[in-house]
Amino acid sequence: MHDVVIAGAGPVGLFLAGELALTGSRVLVLERDQEPTSPLKALPLGLRGLTAGSAETFYRRGLLEAMAKASGVNAEKVGADPEAVEPPAPRDLSHFAGMALDATTIEAAALPFRLPSPAMEGFMTSLETVTTVLAEQAAALGVEIVRGAPVTAVSQDDEGVAATAGGQEYRARWLVGCDGGRSAVRELAGFDFVGTEPLFTGYVAKVTFTDPQQLPLGFNLTPNGMYLRTPFEGHLGMMDFDGGTFDRSQPLTRDHLQTVLRRVCGTDVTLDEVHFASSFTDRAMQAPTYRRGRVLLAGDAAHIHSPLGGQGLNLGIGDAMNLGWKLAATVHGHAPDGLLDSYTSERHPVGASVLDWSRAQVAAMKPGPNAPALRQLVRDLMSTPDGATHVYRTTSGLFHRYDLGHRHPLIGRAAPDFRFDDGTRLGDLMHRGQGVALDFSTDRALQGAAQGWEGRIRYASGPVRNDLGLAAVLIRPDGVVAWAGEHASDRDVFAKVAAQWFGAPEN
Template sequence: MTTTEYDYDVVVAGAGPVGLFLACELRLGGARVLVLERRTEVDETIKAGSVNIATAIALYRRGLLPELAAAWEASRARLRAFGGNDGHATGGTAGRTPGKTDGRAPGGPSGLPPKFAGHFAGIMLDPDLFDGSDPAWADAGPAADAGLVIPQAELERILGRWADRLGVEVRRGVELTGFDAEADGVTVRTHTDSAGGGPRSLRAGRLVGCDGGRSTVRKLAGFDFPGTAPEITGYQALVRLAGAERLGSGWQTTGTGTYVHGPFPGRVLTVEFDGPPADRSAPVTAEELTASLRRVSGVPEVTVTEVLTATRFTDNARQATDYRRGRVLLAGDAAHVHAPFGGQGLNLGIGDALNLGWKLAAVARGRAPESLLDTYTAERHPVGARVLDWTRAQVALMRPDRHSRALRRVVTDLALTTAGTTYLATRISGVRQRYDLPGDHPLTGVCAPDLRLADGTRLGERLHTGRALLLDPAGDAGLRARAGGYGDRLDVVTAACPGRPGLRGLFVRPDGFVAWASDTAGGEGLPAALERWLGTPRVAA
């Protein structure tokens, strides 16, 4: 079946941040994409409250950094309203005020420590202990200076506006109810309650489930989803409180569990180690939140008088063994679930979408072989497994038993050293992500450094179109000749890199990761890398 016989090249189930980001990446790659979302509006339920550096870099490379910075400025006002700080009580990752410095050194890419270094299991990291001499921080560019404390709903709105600009079709109020995946395509069945709705079907080349931890797509497709069972019940909510004067601010560990108060007015989180909830889908009541907050905080007079938004969570940690079964794929929480501490799930999901989007578009439009999709699981599954273990380790440190509390004291001592803070903050940030790609150059497989070019631009600014990029710093005609035949999918930039005088060539995939690099002239090895990632070159007529 040819692509013209499909209604869409790809149907994406779920219009959360992961589904929207994936749809935009597919559209940049030329794919005809449809997003189905059962909700009629953006989900305002309180979820992740920050994005890490890796996600900020991805948004920067698509031209969205100004919107990200504006959203953070709005968040800062709410932070100041709570406690006069800029985020020290929240989970998240290292970040600084965009464009501002205070002259302190040593530190991050501007010679500064991060304004907020993050937390590990509620152990707050001291930004003054952070050593930012790791080149990965300097290579991150303007995204490392972006404010990152941003509610997930606001990120979803930013991505929704981007999708609108790209012409992505998003159907809200439409639920995926089933599908038939065959060798030559996927028949997707939907239902809507609106007038004239009811069951309908459409034909797509592929289906991607971005429909959350209880994914319908994953369940119907029969993906294996092994992992570890939950042992906690957690609540996260925005509420109105009475009698909260004795509550501590930020993360608090007590004899019965953990609670968080702030960093926004009315935001609370509790964790209790009494097993999973009996019914995760039941509405969260003020009485239920009050009881949990009193048990964990030991403050008997605190009362939740009104619930604005609330959700339950557990530490159920599971991961699909493969992210693809034929023409059905998974991304985000549909592929992996875990405890939500630090917003790691949102950032992990954006990374999935960034990795998958350009590959799936290339295959769908016939520019690359089906085998390219095999690299999606190969590259992203190990990243997901590390995040699951990262959250499991935090749960272990939060347990209230004596052995866990003894271990927590040891880890706290380690965390409050320069080496410990730097290690944890760097892991949280995502700046050291690397894929195991062919080639022995130190840059191969890493997120491309945001090089300053002699023409006044930066490398990240050249990736707004979502196309691959070949950087020719030395004006090497032989290098450019080896890239002949890829003009329909590769941008060639000839510009010197004053900060990397020895670099003679850099091939960056559409997701911003380096697929080939060389410090010698001529481009040896480049044709193989181009064909591996971009498919067969076009033959001139």
Template sequence: MVHDVVIAGAGPVGLFLACELRLAGLAVLVLEQAGDPHSPLKELPFGMRGLSAPTIEALDRRGLLHAVAALPLSKDGPGGRAPAAAHWMDQPRRAAGHFAGIPFYHDRIDASKWQYRLPGPAGTSMAVTMQWLESVLAARADALGVEIRRGLGVVGFDPSDDEVAVHTDSGTFRGRWLVGCDGGRSTVRKAGGFEFSGTDPEFTGYSVEVDLADPDKLRAGRHYTPTGMYTYARPGTIAVVEFDDGAFHRTRPITPEHVQAVLRRVSGADAGVTALRLATTWTDRACQATAYRRGRVLLAGDAAHIHSPLGGQGLNLGLGDAMNLGWKLAATLRGDAPAGLLDTYAGERQPVGAQVLDWSRAQVALMRPSRSSRALEAIVRDLIDTRDGATYFAERVWGVALRYDLGDSHPLVGRSAPDFALADGTRLGERLRTGRGLLLDFDAGAPLRALAGRWGDRVAHVASDAEDRLGLSAVLVRPDGVVAWAAEAAPDPEEAARAASRWFGEPA
């Protein structure tokens, strides 16, 4: 059997992409190296991840938000434990996020500056564990008919003009396309000869769960020291950063003795580690593939870009890749994609990835154990506590400022579509559940209805007023929820038709 798409990796990015492709009716095979999807590193405290506004909107637009939010995390987490990754939530004021551990607060954010955001079930941020998110996405993939084979990692592939032979230790599978969603050490990226360039690590980061001889010898919260940084959440959840150029990462086993030595060097406290329950290391290496596609092979998620987990934007970046790529690859496979549509995947997502890598690097600059970094930290603390500063950091951390350059001067084009509350009782998010494009016609005009019909089931026409139009008369929305065209006065059908042809191909 030749599958339409073979996906390497059954993490959140691979699973979400598989769901997108199956929504379009394609035959999808997911190959995952790990035999068991469950891991303690995907649970609290290490597995907690913050979801940004674009991710939450994507989940809502595919009917997944309710399931993902069924296990929300308070600052105390399930079982009453406060995860170290969320130390910034343990504040007298209500923290909304952080930059290098410096919190910004809800009471400082001026949301009125976000002209095209409307209230709805898709908020600006939430937290889940990787384990829970993966389980929700795996259940949806299974319900849609995605074939998932675990314990079968990709070891190589041979592309031809019309398909890719994907090799595993247990056999070869064929697909018309191959997408590498197999993480930062991606086999697909390496075997495909993709260039991966960026900056080398400055530190080794440790996330550990330990038993301490005297827990009170460490101060709770995040602390910068002359040798690094540590974050401590009682009774024994600790994150430590030692500026050793990443020398220890994945070079030797992590022992209690080593963790104790690092903790003492960085904290300056006589901390004694009596037991090591969980441990992992990470670095601030920041690299990105210079191309996201080579022939019939594509990259998404950490396979395309890696950076430190500071700020927790890696998962959101990868899920954004999947949402952007899915409908474009599906249209290409169906044969109704306009020329160059698949190339817009890299054109839109590579700049976003580069921006996130620089956001990570900026946080590292603030963390370095130097007087200049501490001076810079003091300035950022002052700025982030102003109204403009908190609003700026919220825009970046929550992703509400994301806009693709689609070559249109209208300020809404290239942004996520507002979640209009329609007069018929539905919301825009609900109308995107089928994965099709949408022409939202507030005045229910005959010209736009006839125009949408020319693209058949590729574009749905929705004729309905809204509680708040935001001054608009019509909006064309891509399947990923991005606005492709918008009109404020009487809509011009020719302009709408040009935009539809650009994103949905020639009319039937």
């Protein structure tokens, strides 16, 4: 019997599989599709943006260089100068409802607890690239992947879960549904899925135009909707505010796509050929809880929303990073009470916030007499330092804070990339998915206390380039600060917090 079965070999399922396998958990991934590639995953239709937060996540697992290289990105452009003392000004551009953010307007001083790091910016990639890199990592860690195996039945008892896929029953102690917005696991396990119904049908297509000069590149908001052209030849996106009625209801013919495009763009542009097309909507739905017994949800299986702003992939990666170490600790029997339930309590509010961010963009883009005034108001606010900084903080994935019940402003945030004088960085210490205790004192005041969690917490000591006024920091395996002390001698406080997140010490 496996420790964990994961339904879905997309980026979220594969990253979660790697997180579990790092701890020695026995993991099986069941994937519905027979082949790992498809036109929807490859460029241009599979074009996706990784936020700076996702880049940081991959950096902390030693995957950033491979991910950037496979994406055709110079890894040096993602990070700060290796010798930088202060973090660079943000360069990562985002948008709200197609309105671009001016990165030069962002007030860097208002971004808390930033230190120079090899992962300061997001970058463009594709679903195929992310999936390929993560599948290679999962395979290297011993994860078994079964393709052509859609989950058709789920049952659970006090001892474990049974998932039927491809006519075969697979048993495990835990099952995680990472099988997308139309998740079979979510439905079969009885999760509710609630939210708001769609306002538009969206389209993404690879086409050949007779007269592409009629369609400017970029986001183009019109009185009838929106269309998007990227530099990739023939790459087309559209939003038609039909209440989502067309999505998956009829074949995506050339005539239909051309009719919608002409109505939206207001020209007589002609499509010669449609090579591939798919539709989607802006339904914004979320499971009220991400756990029912021994079944959990992550990624689009737990929440769906429109792709506006490019938050979906990144939200799912964040789910997997948060869940992986908690589920692994549960599998190996050293999880403290309530640890696994903290996955829902921490990630559900993040998902709800992203859904609202998506809804707000749709409201600003919906055609109507009031829409131009609303967009102008948002544009004016985004042009101010406060407005631009708020948008960046919301979309970069770097500045969310979990409420961990502590007053120190760093606790609950992603840890800064502290750099020791010998050049070792915090990110270098996190590749194996362990917690990290950083002790900046000269007498190694926490070393003895940290030994009680050997194998679960990695201890590192010595002076760092910038300690941000701290003497010691305890960091969870997902990179979140669990404790920040101004005095490294606070061993009792350290031990109490360590037990809260890592379970009872060995001695």
